[in-house]
Amino acid sequence: MLFASQIPQMPRRFPGQRGIRILVRTAHIGAVVLFMGAVLGGSRSVVGAAALGGTGIYLVIDQMIRDGSAHFRYVAFWAVILKILALTLGILNPDWLVAALWFCLVVGGLISHAPGRVRHHALWGEKGPCAKHPAHFDGADASEGAGRFGTNIPSEMCQSTPSASSKAVSGLPGAA
Numbered sequence: 001m002l003f004a005s006q007i008p009q010m011p012r013r014f015p016g017q018r019g020i021r022i023l024v025r026t027a028h029i030g031a032v033v034l035f036m037g038a039v040l041g042g043s044r045s046v047v048g049a050a051a052l053g054g055t056g057i058y059l060v061i062d063q064m065i066r067d068g069s070a071h072f073r074y075v076a077f078w079a080v081i082l083k084i085l086a087l088t089l090g091i092l093n094p095d096w097l098v099a100a101l102w103f104c105l106v107v108g109g110l111i112s113h114a115p116g117r118v119r120h121h122a123l124w125g126e127k128g129p130c131a132k133h134p135a136h137f138d139g140a141d142a143s144e145g146a147g148r149f150g151t152n153i154p155s156e157m158c159q160s161t162p163s164a165s166s167k168a169v170s171g172l173p174g175a176a
Helices: 017-040 046-073 075-092 094-113 164-170
Strands: none
Touching: 017 046, 017 094, 046 075, 075 094
């Protein structure tokens, strides 16, 4: 059995950085629920809208800091732009707001659970760090996919769902 300390990790800029990202993502989802619940109930939630905007801005800025200007080339960035446009249309035309919120929820769910090679697929220029790696980290030469901060990132760190090799590492049933 492999210990968690033996699995390569993305470098952190400060202690607790990963925990903060998880908390902000969770708060963002909670803000979506709060705002969408209010809209479906026939009212408007200023708190939900402010929390949605604040957490969303934090998440975009955090990802831009991590990826630099390359972030503007990735599918994940353009999915955020689509969500912002849909939300703007829904705010400008309240009859479209519920549909816009559902659109944002579906696009957000799809892109956040897509493999890293999809999220970091570059619409132009060089591929993103997770898009460079083979579908599964099976000992193949990962040097072709030097990741952020000058490190090689195993594909498990770029996937949103566990691969067979990561199941084997974690001891989950169904491992190959």
